[in-house]
Amino acid sequence: MESIDTELAAQIRSDIILGMYDRRERLSEAQLSETHSVSRTPVRLALRMLEHEGLIRRSKGRGYYVNAPTVKDILQAVAVRGHLESLAARLMSQSPGRHNVMPDLEVAIDEIDRLINVGKMDDASLRMMQAQNAAFHKTILEGCGNDYVGFTCSRISHLPMLEVGAMMFDRQVLSTADGIARSLFRLKLGNSQHKVIFEAIQSGDPVRAEGVMREHSNTMVEYIKVFEKRDEELTIKDLIGYSGISVIPAKNGSAPYDEVT
Amino acid sequence: MESIDTELAAQIRSDIILGMYDRRERLSEAQLSETHSVSRTPVRLALRMLEHEGLIRRSKGRGYYVNAPTVKDILQAVAVRGHLESLAARLMSQSPGRHNVMPDLEVAIDEIDRLINVGKMDDASLRMMQAQNAAFHKTILEGCGNDYVGFTCSRISHLPMLEVGAMMFDRQVLSTADGIARSLFRLKLGNSQHKVIFEAIQSGDPVRAEGVMREHSNTMVEYIKVFEKRDEELTIKDLIGYSGISVIPAKNGSAPYDEVT
DNA sequence: TCACGATGTTTGGGATCCCAAAGTCAAGCA
DNA sequence: TGCTTGACTTTGGGATCCCAAACATCGTGA
Structure with a gap:
């Protein structure tokens, strides 16, 4: 079993690919930690990972948003x-x-x-x-x-x-x-x-x-x-x-x- | 000013390049948070970043170690x-x-x-x-x-x-x-x-x-x-x-x- | 004396709390 | 009526605490 953050990143990643989110939909740490029933710490790590992959973007002051690949x-x-x-x-x-x-x-x-x-x-x-x-x-x-x-x-x-x-x-x-x-x-x-x-x-x-x-x-x-x-x-x-x-x-x-x- | 984790990653990165660490030296979250006077949260984010860049490696159960580029x-x-x-x-x-x-x-x-x-x-x-x-x-x-x-x-x-x-x-x-x-x-x-x-x-x-x-x-x-x-x-x-x-x-x-x- | 196991210690991962920054909205003033 | 400003809310970042896993060490029994 992988660690939670890796697992979570995989889950969100596949959700993005499968079109579960709207293109450009905003993501918030709190919301994701709620829906996936984990604390915000692994959520943050997962989001950083996905940001690095280019699947989500981080706007300066305000949260993340989906950047679904075409x-x-x-x-x-x-x-x-x-x-x-x-x-x-x-x-x-x-x-x-x-x-x-x-x-x-x-x-x-x-x-x-x-x-x-x-x-x-x-x-x-x-x-x-x-x-x-x-x-x-x-x-x-x-x-x-x-x-x-x-x-x-x-x-x-x-x-x-x-x-x-x-x-x-x-x-x-x-x-x-x-x-x-x-x-x-x-x-x-x-x-x-x-x-x-x-x-x-x-x-x-x-x-x-x-x-x-x-x-x-x-x-x-x-x-x-x-x-x-x-x-x-x-x-x-x-x-x-x-x-x-x-x-x-x-x-x-x-x-x-x-x-x- | 960048966020602490980015700043910290840059610092550790340059330390690695400048040869401040031994090749293959072990890094621990606690030790780094101590020497850089920050909590372990940003340290962890920074280490993940550097791991992604290939500058450090994470061994399964036990910590990180430097992987200085030649x-x-x-x-x-x-x-x-x-x-x-x-x-x-x-x-x-x-x-x-x-x-x-x-x-x-x-x-x-x-x-x-x-x-x-x-x-x-x-x-x-x-x-x-x-x-x-x-x-x-x-x-x-x-x-x-x-x-x-x-x-x-x-x-x-x-x-x-x-x-x-x-x-x-x-x-x-x-x-x-x-x-x-x-x-x-x-x-x-x-x-x-x-x-x-x-x-x-x-x-x-x-x-x-x-x-x-x-x-x-x-x-x-x-x-x-x-x-x-x-x-x-x-x-x-x-x-x-x-x-x-x-x-x-x-x-x-x-x-x-x-x-x- | 050696092997095995129990226990202590170290380390990273996760949860929770707190805070500062930025966005939002509405009320009050011009 | 429109603009400005202040308070409230939302959000992400950081600190701290707790825990489980893994390594190290020491002691005991064969």
């Missing part, structure tokens, strides 16, 4: 994350110590291939793919030789869809046969890019490693753009992020998906 | 910052709204040129150059169209030498005539890169904008590498960062340089 914000953040990953790929391709972790990359690639061949797109399969995808990306971030790249990525990964290696789908698309087929193609394309990245890093080709990793990230950015264009009214709540961390289900209403422990 | 850490962080700036340069070269802020870039370039021609390398001149340099870099980060790039840079700018547009010199080099000449050359080179970046952004050339900005960052990375090689025993305390924020002078001993308000 799809555009997510798009921008994903672009930044992708750019950082391309740096990691480049650095790793020139790192002498990379050979120790290349097998980890290979395992992730093979495992994703296997899951794609099974062809299921249910929750369990997506979770397994996500885990392997995350492993692939984390291995590169941690194996690139510059610890600060991974550190920076972790600092901006407070939203589930920004977690390193998170894969994004939206519920609406996954509910149709055609949508599932398209999503499977996306995964195939993504994993083939993984293979090229692997080769480039293996052979020590920094330009190619960086370029393909950039393209890999662009694939996701483009996907979000398509999602965004489909309907202006769609919010990030509809953009499911399959990732290691997870949005805490609201107490009322049905949980959109299970919490990962 | 020159290598700074090197890695500067590389990350440079990479993010190269993204900003690329994006800005393709942003339609860039023309509104191009004059700001031009002013900064001209002003730096003027200061170089004067040829002084005293504290006041360096501060003015720094201000213009920071203006140049900030303009690009804020004018690139992706707010998250600037946000991410600001999140990793807790150390003076990591502040966007910070220029680094070391005291030893600036104390000799030869060192001053070399530093002036460095500034000339840097500003000529600024001009190329300006042209590339102006004419909408993303590849060139990104490439030169990367090279511009590399210049600083290389400088730190030379600094690092000169003597293994040099710590970041000896690596002066001229930036908007500043290390708070220790109460005892002479202040290495004035605090900027």
